[in-house]
Amino acid sequence: MPKDIAAWIHISENNAVTVFTGKVEMGQNIRTSLAQQVAEELHVPVASIAMIMGDTDRTPWDAGTFGSRTTPTMGPQLRAAAASARDLLVATAAQQWKVSPTALSAADGRITDSKSRQSITYGQLMHGQQLVKLIESAPPLTPVVDWKIAGTPVPKVDGRAFVTGRHKYSADLSHPDMLFGKVLRPSGFKATLTSLDTKAAESIPGVIVVHDGDFVAVAAADSATAERALRAIKAKWSVPPQPSNADLFSYLKDHVTASRRDEPHIVGSVDRALSDADVKLSQTYTVQYIAHAPLEPRAALAEWQGDKLTVYTGTQRPFAVRDELADAFHISSDKVRVLVPDTGSAYGGKHTGDAAVEAARIAKAAGKPVKLVWTREEEFTWAYFRPAGVIDIRSGAHKDGTIVAWEFHNYNSGPAGIGTPYNVANQKIEFHPVDSPLRQGSYRSLAAAANHFARESHMDELAHAVAMDSLDFRLKNLDDDRLRAVFQAAADKFGWRNRKPSATRGFGIAGGFEKGGYVATCAEVEIVGGQNVHIRRVVEAFDCGPVINPNGLRNQIMGGIVQGIGGALFEAIRFSNGRILNPYFSEYRVPRFADAPEIEIILMDRRDKPPMGAGETPLIGLAPAVGNAIFSATGIRLRSLPMVPNGLPSKRA
Amino acid sequence: MAPIVLLVNGTERRVEAASDESLLSVLRDRLQMTGTKYGCGEGQCGACTVLIDGRPVRSCLTLASQVAGRKITTIEGLEHDGKLHPVQEAFLHEEAFQCGYCTSGMIMSTVGFLASTPKPTEDEIKRHMDGNICRCGTYPRIVQAVARAAEMARKE
Ligand code: FES
Ligand code: FES
Numbered sequence: 001m002p003k004d005i006a007a008w009i010h011i012s013e014n015n016a017v018t019v020f021t022g023k024v025e026m027g028q029n030i031r032t033s034l035a036q037q038v039a040e041e042l043h044v045p046v047a048s049i050a051m052i053m054g055d056t057d058r059t060p061w062d063a064g065t066f067g068s069r070t071t072p073t074m075g076p077q078l079r080a081a082a083a084s085a086r087d088l089l090v091a092t093a094a095q096q097w098k099v100s101p102t103a104l105s106a107a108d109g110r111i112t113d114s115k116s117r118q119s120i121t122y123g124q125l126m127h128g129q130q131l132v133k134l135i136e137s138a139p140p141l142t143p144v145v146d147w148k149i150a151g152t153p154v155p156k157v158d159g160r161a162f163v164t165g166r167h168k169y170s171a172d173l174s175h176p177d178m179l180f181g182k183v184l185r186p187s188g189f190k191a192t193l194t195s196l197d198t199k200a201a202e203s204i205p206g207v208i209v210v211h212d213g214d215f216v217a218v219a220a221a222d223s224a225t226a227e228r229a230l231r232a233i234k235a236k237w238s239v240p241p242q243p244s245n246a247d248l249f250s251y252l253k254d255h256v257t258a259s260r261r262d263e264p265h266i267v268g269s270v271d272r273a274l275s276d277a278d279v280k281l282s283q284t285y286t287v288q289y290i291a292h293a294p295l296e297p298r299a300a301l302a303e304w305q306g307d308k309l310t311v312y313t314g315t316q317r318p319f320a321v322r323d324e325l326a327d328a329f330h331i332s333s334d335k336v337r338v339l340v341p342d343t344g345s346a347y348g349g350k351h352t353g354d355a356a357v358e359a360a361r362i363a364k365a366a367g368k369p370v371k372l373v374w375t376r377e378e379e380f381t382w383a384y385f386r387p388a389g390v391i392d393i394r395s396g397a398h399k400d401g402t403i404v405a406w407e408f409h410n411y412n413s414g415p416a417g418i419g420t421p422y423n424v425a426n427q428k429i430e431f432h433p434v435d436s437p438l439r440q441g442s443y444r445s446l447a448a449a450a451n452h453f454a455r456e457s458h459m460d461e462l463a464h465a466v467a468m469d470s471l472d473f474r475l476k477n478l479d480d481d482r483l484r485a486v487f488q489a490a491a492d493k494f495g496w497r498n499r500k501p502s503a504t505r506g507f508g509i510a511g512g513f514e515k516g517g518y519v520a521t522c523a524e525v526e527i528v529g530g531q532n533v534h535i536r537r538v539v540e541a542f543d544c545g546p547v548i549n550p551n552g553l554r555n556q557i558m559g560g561i562v563q564g565i566g567g568a569l570f571e572a573i574r575f576s577n578g579r580i581l582n583p584y585f586s587e588y589r590v591p592r593f594a595d596a597p598e599i600e601i602i603l604m605d606r607r608d609k610p611p612m613g614a615g616e617t618p619l620i621g622l623a624p625a626v627g628n629a630i631f632s633a634t635g636i637r638l639r640s641l642p643m644v645p646n647g648l649p650s651k652r653a
Numbered sequence: 654m655a656p657i658v659l660l661v662n663g664t665e666r667r668v669e670a671a672s673d674e675s676l677l678s679v680l681r682d683r684l685q686m687t688g689t690k691y692g693c694g695e696g697q698c699g700a701c702t703v704l705i706d707g708r709p710v711r712s713c714l715t716l717a718s719q720v721a722g723r724k725i726t727t728i729e730g731l732e733h734d735g736k737l738h739p740v741q742e743a744f745l746h747e748e749a750f751q752c753g754y755c756t757s758g759m760i761m762s763t764v765g766f767l768a769s770t771p772k773p774t775e776d777e778i779k780r781h782m783d784g785n786i787c788r789c790g791t792y793p794r795i796v797q798a799v800a801r802a803a804e805m806a807r808k809e
Contacts, residue, residue: 027752027789155748162753163741163760165688165728172687180682223682224671295692295700295754295788344690344754345789376693551748555791559751562790585697585786593779596792 001077002060005088006130008081009038015109015123017042017049019078022062022319023070024054026294026343026350027559028615029552030070032157033150036548037075040142040150041082044109044122046157054318054340064317066348066442068515068613071548075611083139085131089122096125144546144607153551158342169344170314171299171373178301179208180223181362181372182230184216185382188239188578189438200232209233210365217358219366243437244576249286249390252412257433262415268426270394273405277396279465284392285454287413287641288572289385289438293590296344297379302359303369309336313356314343321353328357329364347563348442349383380583385573386443387436389413391454401468401476408455412436414447417514417620420455422477438575444560445616448514449567449623453641456510456624461637470628471496471509480513482543482606486520487511489602490541494522503527506633510624516612518543518604521561521621523597525629531647535565535597535626543604544612550603557601557618564622565591570645657721661686662730670717677701677712680727688728688757692786699785700754702761703727709765728757731764739809740764743802744795751789759785763799773803 002008010018019038025031035049052058054065063069086106093111094101097118105112112119144151161167186193193216198209201218207229210217216235220226243251274280300313309329315321318338326333343350355372363370374382389412396405406424412434419429443449463473471491478484491497491509499507504527511520524537538561547553570589574581582588623641631637636648654669659676661684668683677694680686680703692700694713701713704726731738737745740763750756759782766773766781773781778799779792787795 027750029751155745159745159748160737162750162756163737163744164732165757167753168687169690169754171691172681174685174687223678224674228671293788295698295752295786296690297692343752345752347788373691376695376698555748555751555794558793559790562792563788565790584695585693586695590786590788591790591792592786593783593792593796596779596790596796599793 003134005081005085005133005135007060008078009042009085009131011122011126011128011131013123013128015048015121017044018052019049020052020059021074021078022054022059023065023074024316024318024340024343026065026314026316026346028556029156029549031342032154033071033548033552034074034078035157036150036154037079038082040147041079042086043106046149046154048109051157055337056318056322057337061319064320064351066316066351068517068616071544071611071613072516075548079141080135080139083141084133084136087136087140088131088133089125093120093125150548151546152549154549156552168341169296169299170301170312170341171296173301173312173341174371175301175303175369178369178371179219179221179366180226181217181219181359181370182226183358183372184230184233184235185378186214186239187237189242190578191237191239193235194238195236197234201229204229204232208366210362212361215361217362219362219370239578242578245288245574248388248437251437252388252390252434255435256411257435262431262433264428264430265419266428270405270407270426270428273426274394274396277404278399279462280396281458281461281465282394283458283461283639284390285457285639286391287389287450287453289388289440289575290443290567290571291380291385291573291588292347292349292383292443293380293588294345294347294349297374297376298350298355298383299371299373300355300359301369301371302356302363304363307331307335309360310339311336311356311360312339312341313353314346315340315350315353315356316346317351320351321356324353325356325360329360347444348446351442352384354382376585377583380588381580384439384441387413387440387447389447389450391450393454393458395458395462397462397466399466401466401473403462403477410447410451413450416446417448417451417512421480421483421513422459422474423479424477438573444563445514445619448512448616448620449564450641452510452512452620453623453627456512456621457627457639460508460624460628460631474511482518483511483513486518486541486543486604489604490520490522490539493541493600493602494539496522501632503633506629506631508625508628508630508632510621510628512620514617514620516544517614517617519617519621521625523622523625523629525626525633527633527648533569533630533644533648535595537598538622539600539602540618540621541602541604542614542618543606544614544617545609546607546611547603547605548611553603553614554601556614558599560616560618561599561622562591562596564619565595567641568623568626568643570642572642572645657718659717659721659725660723661725662727672718674717675713676703676715676717676720676725679717680712686727686729690754690757692755692758697786698758699762700758702758702785704761704765707765707768709762728761731760738764739805740767740802743798743805747794747798747801749791749794749798751791755785755787759787759795763802767799767803767806771803771806773799775800
């Protein structure tokens with residue numbers, strides 16, 4: 001990351017502050033929370049700050065916006081830059097007025113000398129010049145306990161642009177000479193083109209057909225004509241045989257990548273411990289592929305000027321997409337500019353630049369700017385998925401509730417959150433990468449959701465096996481204070497001790513630690529008609545250190561919980577032979593109004609700890625808490641996500 | 654392509670459009686009114702909701718030619734002289750959005766709903782809005798925003 005202040009912050013003559021960051025906004029509210037942190041340290045109002053985000057020509061290089069990294073890394077970076085800038089401004093004024101810097105104060109965008117009553121705005125002082133100074137190694141940061149702007153519910157920056165429809169997402173942009181592009185999709189994955197007839201499409205006035213190997217696309221001055229041209233193309237594809245959901249889990253276990261083996265985490269001896277455990281359990285948990293289904297599908301507007309390429313697109317990794325484009329067209333990265341308008345969400349699903357590359361290919365062939373907007377079906381089919389996985393657990397415990405053995409194998413879904421926070425003297429934990437039958441990638445919380453589902457469901461099974469309350473069982477095996485605290489807080493608010501399960505009401509608890517955040521989730525479910533599971537109430541306690549914007553944070557946590565409901569209960573990609581069988585919202589069910597429970601959120605606000613991100617961890621406790629609640633009502637243990645795509649099964653576990 | 658005249662937010666707009674072209678595509682791609690969003694094209698997400706003669710419809714499933722001459726209201730037509738519509742106010746006040754992509758459709762659905770159901774119960778709100786997807790999961794706040802908008806409208 002650049003060390004000079006000027007790379008991050010600029011103050012204009014009229015005191016407008018511009019902040020540059022390669023992070024992008026896609027609903028997680030960092031445009032606001034980062035601005036708050038700059039305002040706090042620079043001593044300016046939030047309203048005077050404009051954030052330039054995700055513009056590869058103007059913002060410092062950034063790996064991308066994912067992994068809950070913005071708050072723990074970009075926040076401190078901008079705070080340090082802002083505090084250093086404030087020091088520089090004070091020093092500059094002191095020099096000009098020939099007074100000691102300690103005699104001056106900086107507030108509300110002005111430097112003031114209380115003795116002489118002199119006062120000058122930052123902008124007047126610097127005349128819009130660059131803030132030439134390195135970021136200090138120990139800048140005078142405001143202690144968290146003294147925060148006045150950070151830590152408060154500042155309303156979302158630009159909120160008005162969203163309620164008026166004025167905000168322009170990538171798909172909303174236009175260019176006067178722009179054409180609309182459409183890509184011809186193969187009939188299945190890994191397909192090759194065997195015959196192609198584009199004559200009918202080419203004969204439509206104004207239509208340009210692009211054909212380059214297996215890439216076939218059209219462009220026209222309006223979207224309706226482009227769609228008509230696409231329909232007019234006759235193509236045949238050959239699609240090789242490929243697996244389907246039916247044999248998915250055995251396929252995963254049979255296709256472990258031989259070349260890439262992660263070293264298992266081994267402590268003590270699981271086998272020995274199991275041989276003298278009072279209670280032994282061995283269970284398998286599975287998760288299906290699911291889709292991010294961001295409401296704004298992938299879109300891009302690409303324009304060539306000579307050999308220089310500019311692309312607007314919604315991506316989490318503008319710099320990686322810039323490099324992807326440079327590679328695709330064999331040009332150097334400095335000839336490519338990627339700009340990311342605030343995006344209609346991503347959830348880990350927009351790491352790649354697929355639409356950007358396609359739009360740029362068509363634009364290059366057409367010699368005009370091209371906008372490409374994926375359809376919902378394309379988004380469901382040609383993006384990538386959250387990995388499916390199989391998780392095998394073997395465990396053992398003593399009658400008094402001490403866990404003595406824990407063996408955990410994850411096939412394909414990923415290593416995030418694979419460890420256990422509980423004290424177990426004998427452990428073996430291993431991730432087995434697999435050659436996935438579908439294109440897979442990041443998803444909000446990565447594998448932590450799957451691994452927590454398996455672990456926290458299994459913890460419930462163990463508690464049951466030793467006849468202990470599942471909260472007591474967890475606490476008995478847990479030392480981590482922060483995790484204990486969220487469990488306790490969630491349980492208290494939920495009324496865990498007073499719960500009264502029945503055949504139609506169930507209560508469950510689960511929790512964990514991931515990406516620096518601690519979460520505990522309690523869920524109450526109702527079983528309606530012996531068949532349907534309704535989540536009625538969720539109480540979640542979350543600790544991500546000090547809270548930067550409680551209003552935005554609550555929104556993120558609530559969103560994580562609601563999104564988690566989909567993967568927990570009914571979301572699953574169905575596929576067969578290289579085709580997605582349910583690439584529509586009518587067939588791929590996502591959570592809707594009726595699915596959302598009453599949600600209570602407890603923010604721990606640990607001002608003594610460093611701030612951590614919140615986009616992911618709040619989701620991981622939901623599925624196991626719900627599964628455990630279903631068990632408490634029905635005695636049915638559900639070990640596969642989604643748990644009830646077609647209602648409750650009738651057989652008992 | 655044939656000329657059609659649409660009455661959008663009180664203004665007559667003359668456009669050339671194919672006979673099978675959706676109102677959504679005409680609004681977005683021909684009239685550059687991009688406040689109305691595409692989310693699915695199959696009537697499942699509500700992102701494209703507009704009002705026709707005051708009633709919420711899915712513009713992705715509505716042919717532009719069929720609504721020629723009828724009163725079309727889009728998200729761009731709610732604000733008057735810089736003053737937000739109460740439903741917009743309520744969404745802003747509750748911060749009932751995250752990425753905001755569903756927001757236009759949510760607001761238009763709410764405006765149409767409250768016109769026929771000025772005093773909705775929470776259940777009625779959820780039932781009516783169930784055709785609108787918020788993938789960010791902001792539903793509880795949206796319910797609050799709708800309730801708040803209803804209350805504001807009653808006070809006016
Ligand atoms: S775009 Fe019309 S309902 Fe989804
Ligand atoms: S706010 Fe993102 S889809 Fe609703």
